[in-house]
Amino acid sequence: MTNDSTMNNHHAAGRVLKGLVGFAFILMLNPGPEAAGQIPGSGVWDLHPEQRWQVTESLRIGEGRGEGPAAFGFAQCVAVDPLDRIWVTDGFAHELRVFEADGSHVRTVRKLPEGAGEFQIIGEAFPGPGDRIWVEERSLRRYQIFDTAGTWVGSQEFILPEAPEATRAWTRQGLMVAREVFDQEVDTIRFYELADGALRETDRKRTWPAQRMSTHVVTVGAPEGKLSVSFLEAIPFATQPSGFFGSDLDLWTARGDGPNRYEIRRTSLETDDDLLSITQGYEPVRVPDAVRRAAADSLVELHTSTGNRLLSEIHWRKLPNRYPAYESLHVSAGGEIWVRRVLAAGRFGFDVFAPDGQYLGQPEVPQDLGLMSIRVIKGNSIYAIRTNADGLDQIVRFDVAGMGETRAATGFLAGCLEF
Secondary structure, three states, X not given: OOOHHHHHHHHHHHHHHHHHHOOOOOOOOOOOOOOOEEOOOOOHHHHOHHHOOEEEEEEEEOOOOOOOOOOEOOEEEEEEOOOOOEEEEEOOOOEEEEEOOOOOEEEEEOEOOOOOOEOOOEEEEEEEHHHEEXXXXXXXXXXXXXXXXXXXXXXXXXXXXXXXXXEEEEOOOOOEEEEEOOOOOEEEEEEEEEEOOEEEEEEEEEEEEOOOOOEEEEEEEOOOOOOEEEEEEEOOOOOOOEEEEOOOOEEEEEEEOOOOEEEEEEEEOOOOOEEEEEEEEOOOOEOOHHHHHHHHHHHHHHHHOOOOEEOOOOOHHHOOOEOOOOOXXXXXXXXXXXXXXXXXXXXXXXXXXXXXXXXXXXXXXXXXXXXXXXXXXXXXXXXXXXXXXXXXXXXXXXXXXXXXXXXXOXXXXXXXXXO
């Protein structure tokens, strides 16, 4: 078993690195039909500016406090239930915490009922059948299951040999979809169901050609002696494939498509057909040399902060000089597509598309949202995680004026299961 100190160091390093390289996964679908490119600035809101959405902060949990239930050492995951309660897993305290929509604390769970143990290495939380939430307990290799009141109602064994490394999600069809990464050439997607009170694998299975991240080799040596290790690390500012499972047995993916375009696909996991395909043009934005230097310096500090020696070169001039085509892909409960990007002059923003793929434009957003990790878009709200100057995480909600309530804004949504 990995001890808390090791896990916490791992989480902290992962958070620094994730902030540098953005959100990445390692899956590519077979190419589908070609979609028409769209020109930047040709959205609905450019023709009707009065319809442009405006994003403003409405709630912050954890502001200015270093103790109590609203102090998060490492907010791993955010989920939102049908009552708009906010569920957070803290990877430092190994606790599940539940908050009302107004931010007031409902309950904290670490110790489970007698015989079920307690959270020792808490993992991700994600919605399951019957509006219940499933929370990983990695040391016991079990899913702990809770109802909407935060009451423990049971557990299930992990269904994959390497469950913490797999991506999982429940669908409206009552199937759990899980992605395995055991092969360098293909990824495997398996399907599970609850049968006779137990989680069992079905006969369905999908495999996809795998496209890996843009990486460079890093070699680190021990403080003393000849021991060293080499590994692959994502390159800052490179456009990385991105994606996640949808709730209707579908898969959303994004990838760069040439020097000034990106592509979004929604693909059926039942038929392998493309349900939606978008190719969007954009104007490339140059990364200032000072920002490239800072990114390289941060990586060097990350690899040497524990006393290790960096044996490979990380030089800022070798980093891309253009920002990536996008930083992350998000889909709201109603199907609106949000593509997070760096815009002209280094501003942060989104390209937003209607559920049918029509380009709406770029909403007005506060720039500090660009420093946060966006986790859930539900109803007319965006839920994000921000790390403050003291290294503590905060849960921040933003409301989207003009968006209105989306068609499918019920049920749980979880923001921790990107590939």
